Amino acid sequence: MMRALLILCVLAMPALAAVGNPEDRLRDASQEARAQAIGRDLRCLVCQNQSIEDSDAAVAADLRRIVRERVVAGDDDARIIDFVHDRYGDFVLLRPPVNAATALLWATPVLALLGGILAIRTMRRRAATAPEAAPLTEAERSRLAQLDETPRA
């Protein structure tokens, strides 16, 4: 029971830490959850490895407020993301869009998989076509027999 409670507390902690100022949170839990989900996909321009939900920077707080205003106003997720994207460019998106500059980034998993399949196939084919090992010569055979007879220490 205690353990379950502890686990629940630990799991709930990120939710408590999500927005710097609790007053900024929306009353409606489902709207707040939507706003947080949108905010987690938007990158803070100042603390660049954090989302606007995680950052304490002033601009992140402003953007959190804007996202919440738009959620309340009834905009859908894509429109809210577009609003921020129009102003700050691709940089603000934590999920990079597919375009010429990010094509290689997106293609990397597929390329790695194809490369791996190719490597396995080549290795298999090589193993299958490998020539039978040549039989041991007389000299090798006698040397082997000698090694076998050597008493162990």
Add this chain to the structure above:
Amino acid sequence: MSEVAKTSRRRWLLFAPLGVAAGCGVGFYAMLNGMRTGSFDPRGVPSTLVGHPPPDFTLPAMEGIDRPALEAADLRGLGRPALVNFWASWCVPCIVEHPQLMRLARQGVPVFGVNYKDQAPAAQAFLARHGNPFQRLGVDAPGRVAIDWGVYGVPETYLLDKDGLVRWRWAGPITPEVFEQDLTPLLRRYA
């Protein structure tokens, strides 16, 4: 394929990691070099406004300062390049860059100011102490117009060409080096 050819190809493969490491080395060197010269900035946020007119906005004037308010229409049809500078009295780099703004104003370049998330008395004291380079000065206390411009910190400066299109954005203080190496040639090019 003969045994000999196969062995020599294997031996060649030994050098593949070396080749990969050399390729990475060249790439990283180019990145570090670019960061030193300023041609590559991994933390830079490129402005989406470059090549476009500024967003529509209207800002009130600052009380106690003898300068008119600022709105988008003021930036159209100037017939010469102009600067829009976002600043605040609480911003230390703004003090660093202020002499360069004063220099631009003395050269006759129109400099428009947006006072960002500031308090009027503090901003007035700042201008009284360091001089007022602004032809017009808008007050953006909530910082909303700044977000429409894509501002993510002060100071930030936008260069508009003679047709009123944004041509250049500088995030950070305009140092004497930036003034000489970037701004002066740009002002000449877009004149």
